[in-house]
């Protein structure tokens with residue numbers, strides 16, 4: 571076992587850190603306040619290879635390993651968790667799924683623009699009545715011979731309003747339950763595809779979350795991903811990897827809040843000394859430091875196992891479950907350490923506390939991660 575990062579990984583980490591400080595930090599409060607999508611910044615992330623980090627260079631990707639991906643997401647999330655989720659969804663839920671499971675023609679048409687950042691992707695699984703219970707899909711795709719007819723509504727879709735291509739999960743045969751589900755690539759400008767209003771969210775307000783409405787959308791047969799009935803397995807496989815991205819986002823939110831709290835505690839004085847010299851504060855920082863390192867190691871473990879081609883359902887779920895809890899705990903304590911200043915926008919930690927919450931909800935709630943983990947240990 572080796573805990574040293576390679577030169578290339580250190581370079582990516584530094585590039586992401588510089589990008590976050592120089593390009594994301596200046597407008598992050600304004601984007602959060604006004605729910606503004608980081609359009610220019612995402613464009614630059616594409617130019618830097620961050621939108622298709624693990625994709626093979628022959629499809630326009632950066633060809634990095636999953637550790638480099640964790641490092642980049644952590645650095646970006648330290649400053650702007652909204653930009654990080656745009657990146658995570660595009661990389662893990664869209665590019666990774668297309669690269670692994672689509673045919674050559676689909677890859678040339680869709681993966682290349684998505685991996686270069688020329689187009690943004692979205693992943694549409696959740697529905698008004700099917701969030702955690704993902705097998706209960708009401709969106710239908712009826713086989714019409716040469717195409718499918720897609721009807722239904724998807725909810726809370728990240729990149730919903732900005733994406734060009736959408737991976738949409740739909741029921742094609744109700745009788746077969748989850749084995750009658752398929753995944754399709756749907757293009758934004760197809761007739762009958764309508765983007766619903768933008769959600770007004772508690773956190774990650776710079777990201778773009780919408781419902782999607784499909785009314786008699788004609789989806790060509792060649793846009794189905796994999797064999798008939800493969801859609802649910804596809805979604806689960808993609809989400810296993812996606813959870814590493816969200817775990818890394820949570821890790822970044824936690825480490826960003828910790829760094830700010832540490833800096834503040836070193837300069838803020840109370841009772842004639844810097845507050846870091848009060849044990850009540852020092853112990854909080856010690857707990858944060860340990861918990862963040864433990865979360866980081868879980869993220870690294872899942873990332874290494876992914877690159878080794880192992881089943882990462884358990885390790886991805888463990889990383890997400892733990893890191894999202896650490897993000898929540900750390901940001902709450904970071905606000906506490908900042909006192910009154912922590913409660914105002916200028917000091918960033920209140921935003922981080924709001925941003926942290928979603929990491930316990932999307933790409934499988936913490937309760938779902940416990941289902942995945944408990945089933946995995948029961949079946950061993």
Ligand code: CAA
Nearest residue numbers: 695696701702703704705727728806807883932933934938
């Ligand atoms: N990896 C691989 N396969 C899995 C799996 C996993 N993690 N979990 C389940 N499966 C497989 C099972 O092996 C089974 O396959 P077979 O029938 O071939 O044996 C099949 O899927 C059905 O599984 P279950 O019988 O266990 O189904 P279930 O209904 O009891 O539970 C669940 C499934 C694990 C709870 C699943 O519904 C789930 O993961 N739900 C959470 C969905 C989710 O994460 N949504 C996030 C939305 S996306 C999002 O947030 C994106 C965004 O924009 C940020």
